[in-house]
Amino acid sequence: MENLDLQTLNQQIDSIDTKLVQLLNERACISLNIEKVKKEESSDDNENVHAPGREKQTFERIHRLNYGPLSSESLGAIYREIISASISLQKDVSIAYFGPLGSYTHQAAIERFGDGINYFPQPTISDVFDSVEKRRTTYGIVPFENSTYGSVVATLDKFISCKTHILAETYLRINHCLLSKSKFSSLNKVYSHPQGFGQCQKYLDMYLKEVQRVDALSTSKAAEIAASEPYSAAIASITCAELYGLDVLEKDIQDVKNNVTRFFILGSTSDKPSGDDKTFILFTVDHRQPGALCDALSIFKDHNINLTKIDSRPSLQQPWHYVFFIELQGHKEEGEVQKALNEINEFCLDIKILGSYPNQRPESLS
Numbered sequence: 355m356e357n358l359d360l361q362t363l364n365q366q367i368d369s370i371d372t373k374l375v376q377l378l379n380e381r382a383c384i385s386l387n388i389e390k391v392k393k394e395e396s397s398d399d400n401e402n403v404h405a406p407g408r409e410k411q412t413f414e415r416i417h418r419l420n421y422g423p424l425s426s427e428s429l430g431a432i433y434r435e436i437i438s439a440s441i442s443l444q445k446d447v448s449i450a451y452f453g454p455l456g457s458y459t460h461q462a463a464i465e466r467f468g469d470g471i472n473y474f475p476q477p478t479i480s481d482v483f484d485s486v487e488k489r490r491t492t493y494g495i496v497p498f499e500n501s502t503y504g505s506v507v508a509t510l511d512k513f514i515s516c517k518t519h520i521l522a523e524t525y526l527r528i529n530h531c532l533l534s535k536s537k538f539s540s541l542n543k544v545y546s547h548p549q550g551f552g553q554c555q556k557y558l559d560m561y562l563k564e565v566q567r568v569d570a571l572s573t574s575k576a577a578e579i580a581a582s583e584p585y586s587a588a589i590a591s592i593t594c595a596e597l598y599g600l601d602v603l604e605k606d607i608q609d610v611k612n613n614v615t616r617f618f619i620l621g622s623t624s625d626k627p628s629g630d631d632k633t634f635i636l637f638t639v640d641h642r643q644p645g646a647l648c649d650a651l652s653i654f655k656d657h658n659i660n661l662t663k664i665d666s667r668p669s670l671q672q673p674w675h676y677v678f679f680i681e682l683q684g685h686k687e688e689g690e691v692q693k694a695l696n697e698i699n700e701f702c703l704d705i706k707i708l709g710s711y712p713n714q715r716p717e718s719l720s
C-alpha cells in the first residue's frame with residue numbers, strides 16, 4: 355500500500371472528518387425539519403419525538419450496510435449517539451428511570467437513549483409512572499419481566515391504574531455480582547431487590563444460606579445501603595461496585611447464564627405500526643360465568659393472533675377477582691388486531707389497551 359507515512363494518513367483522516375462533520379450537520383438539519391412536520395401533524399408536544407419503529411429500521415439498515423472493519427457493536431454505539439443528539443435537537447427530552455444511579459433500568463435507559471439525554475432517577479416504579487403522567491419528564495422506563503424470575507409485579511400493578519402508554523420495549527442482559535466492603539466470611543446481611551434474590555436463588559442457598567436476606571427498593575439502592583453498613587453485601591450490577599465503592603466478591607451469580615430483563619418505555623402515546631409490533635392489554639371478565647376467560651381468549655384464536663405473554667394479578671376490587679394481562683402479536687391499529695380488540699369488549703367487564711410497540715427482542719435472546 356502506498357502513502358503509509360503517518361502525516362499522509364492523518365491528512366486522509368482529517369479530510370474524512372471534514373466530510374463527516376458536514377454530513378452529520380446535514381442530517382441534523384433534516385432532523386429539525388422532521389420536528390416541524392411532527393409538530394404540524396400532532397397537537398401533543400411529546401408525541402413521538404422518540405420514534406421506536408423508525409429507529410429500529412435505521413439500526414437494521416446500518417447493520418445490513420456494514421461490511422467492516424467496524425464491528426456491529428461499534429457502529430451501533432456511534433449511531434446511538436447520533437440519534438440521541440438528533441432527539442435532543444428536536445426537543446429537550448427527559449427520562450425518569452427506576453433508580454438510583456447504576457440500576458439495571460438506568461443501564462437499559464442509557465443503552466436505549468445514549469448519553470445526550472437528561473435522566474432522572476426515581477425511588478420506585480410507581481414514581482416513574484407518575485413522572486410521565488404528570489409530564490414532569492417526557493418518558494419513563496421501568497422493568498417489566500425477567501427471563502428467569504418472571505414478571506415485575508410492581509409494574510403490572512401500576513398498569514391497572516396508570517394513564518400512560520407503552521411506547522417501546524428494550525432488553526438488557528443481566529449479570530449479577532455479590533458486592534461488599536467486608537470479607538465474604540464476615541457477612542451477616544445481603545440486600546437486593548426481590549428480583550435480584552429470585553434470580554440468584556441457587557447461589558444464595560449454596561453459599562449464603564445463613565446470611566439474612568433483606569429486600570431493598572432496587573438493586574442499586576441495595577448497593578448504596580451495603581456501602582454504608584459493615585458486614586453487609588448487595589446483589590447488584592458490576593457498575594454499582596465502582597459507583598458505590600464496593601468490592602466485587604463474586605461475579606455472575608445468577609442461576610441462569612442467559613439472564614435477560616425486558617423493560618418498557620412509557621410515554622403519552624404509542625408509535626405508528628412498524629410491520630412487526632406487539633400490543634399489551636389488560637382486562638377483567640365475570641368470574642361467575644364458566645368459560646368467561648376462555649371465551650375472551652378465543653377471539654384472538656379466531657383472528658389468528660398469536661399471544662406472546664399471559665399474566666394475572668389480584669384486581670383489588672374484591673377478593674379472588676383478577677386482572678388478566680395479555681401481550682399479542684400485531685398493532686392495535688392494524689386489521690385483525692383492531693377487529694379482535696373490538697370484539698373482545700363484549701366478553702370483558704373492563705378492557706384497557708396499554709400500547710403497541712415494535713418487537714425489539716434481539717435474535718440472540720429469542
Ligand SMILES: O=C(O)C(=O)C[C@]1(C(=O)O)C=C[C@@H](O)C=C1
Pocket residue numbers: 385388389403404405406408409412436437440441
Ligand atoms: O424519523 C424520525 O422520526 C426522527 O425524528 C429522526 C430520528 C433520527 O435521527 O434518525 C430521530 C429520533 C427518532 O427516534 C427516530 C429517528
